Amino acid sequence: MTKPTPTEIGHGYDAFADLLDQIWGENLHHGYWKDASDDASLEEATERLTARLSAMLTVKPGSRVLDIGCGIGEPAIRLATAHDIEVVGVSISERQVQRANDRAASAGLADRLSFQLADAMDLPFPDESFDIVWAMESMHHMPDRWHVLRQAARVLRPGGQVAIADFLLVPGADGEKPDGARVREASKGVLSVVDLDEYLSHIREAGLVPQSTEDVSAHTRPSWGKAAVRFAALREQAEPHIGAEQFDLTLSRFHSFSQETTLGYVLLTARKPD
Numbered sequence: 001m002t003k004p005t006p007t008e009i010g011h012g013y014d015a016f017a018d019l020l021d022q023i024w025g026e027n028l029h030h031g032y033w034k035d036a037s038d039d040a041s042l043e044e045a046t047e048r049l050t051a052r053l054s055a056m057l058t059v060k061p062g063s064r065v066l067d068i069g070c071g072i073g074e075p076a077i078r079l080a081t082a083h084d085i086e087v088v089g090v091s092i093s094e095r096q097v098q099r100a101n102d103r104a105a106s107a108g109l110a111d112r113l114s115f116q117l118a119d120a121m122d123l124p125f126p127d128e129s130f131d132i133v134w135a136m137e138s139m140h141h142m143p144d145r146w147h148v149l150r151q152a153a154r155v156l157r158p159g160g161q162v163a164i165a166d167f168l169l170v171p172g173a174d175g176e177k178p179d180g181a182r183v184r185e186a187s188k189g190v191l192s193v194v195d196l197d198e199y200l201s202h203i204r205e206a207g208l209v210p211q212s213t214e215d216v217s218a219h220t221r222p223s224w225g226k227a228a229v230r231f232a233a234l235r236e237q238a239e240p241h242i243g244a245e246q247f248d249l250t251l252s253r254f255h256s257f258s259q260e261t262t263l264g265y266v267l268l269t270a271r272k273p274d
């Protein structure tokens with residue numbers, strides 16, 4: 001199976017919005033749990049991950065932020081609630097863009113938040129037009145992550161920062177060697193991951209300087225199992241849309257990822273030189 005195109009990904013998010021709402025809630029990304037005794041809900045834990053990535057940034061009042069792969073706008077709403085900033089979000093899903101704009105208006109933030117349909121592979125913004133580029137769990141969808149990284153560097157003003165939350169290839173339990181091919185195989189080609197050294201070298205090649213990285217693999221991994229439990233409960237609703245075979249495949253993928261200790265997760269920031 002080959003990786004879906006951006007258009008197919010957008011249609012998928014449009015078609016499965018209701019299911020995604022029931023699985024993930026408002027944040028379409030992983031959660032953060034402190035340790036095995038942490039019984040935070042998925043909703044609480046996903047908010048925490050947004051807060052952790054946001055805490056790695058220096059956000060100045062008046063900053064202009066680009067949110068690449070904005071989902072239904074919740075991380076942008078959180079950022080704009082905490083800081084006096086303007087956020088422009090892009091998504092490849094028309095329905096998400098509509099909902100994100102509606103949600104921003106309901107939150108009384110429409111004067112500072114706007115969302116539009118755009119492909120991150122071809123960002124429709126001038127060079128040096130943002131102070132911060134934020135990409136939370138969207139880079140793995142891109143046909144070419146490193147092209148999007150170069151796009152991010154292009155639209156950033158000198159001195160600006162990029163903040164990324166993304167999947168990562170990490171050493172497994174008991175020092176097991178990371179195996180990107182196995183992760184790709186388990187995801188049927190959908191999820192390709194690299195290790196931190198390779199990620200950082202692409203960041204440098206894009207003209208950015210890595211600032212901070214946090215390997216949150218162990219803290220985010222419970223997300224797969226918790227999402228699987230919610231997805232399993234939605235069989236009756238999901239099967240008529242995706243069929244029994246696809247339902248079982250997706251569920252088994254969630255379970256196998258929850259056991260895959262070389263599939264990790266990283267939060268990182270980088271800076272465009274002045």
Ligand SMILES: C[S@@+](CC[C@H](N)C(=O)[O-])C[C@H]1O[C@@H](n2cnc3c(N)ncnc32)[C@H](O)[C@@H]1O
Pocket residue numbers: 006009010013026027028029068069070071072073074075090091092093096118119120121135136137138141142
């Ligand atoms: C897992 S969701 C994360 C959403 C949001 N960042 C959040 O944390 O709630 C991935 C997002 O990436 C977006 N996306 C995927 N491919 C894209 C592309 N080529 N251009 C723009 N957005 C894209 C999807 O539409 C979706 O909004």
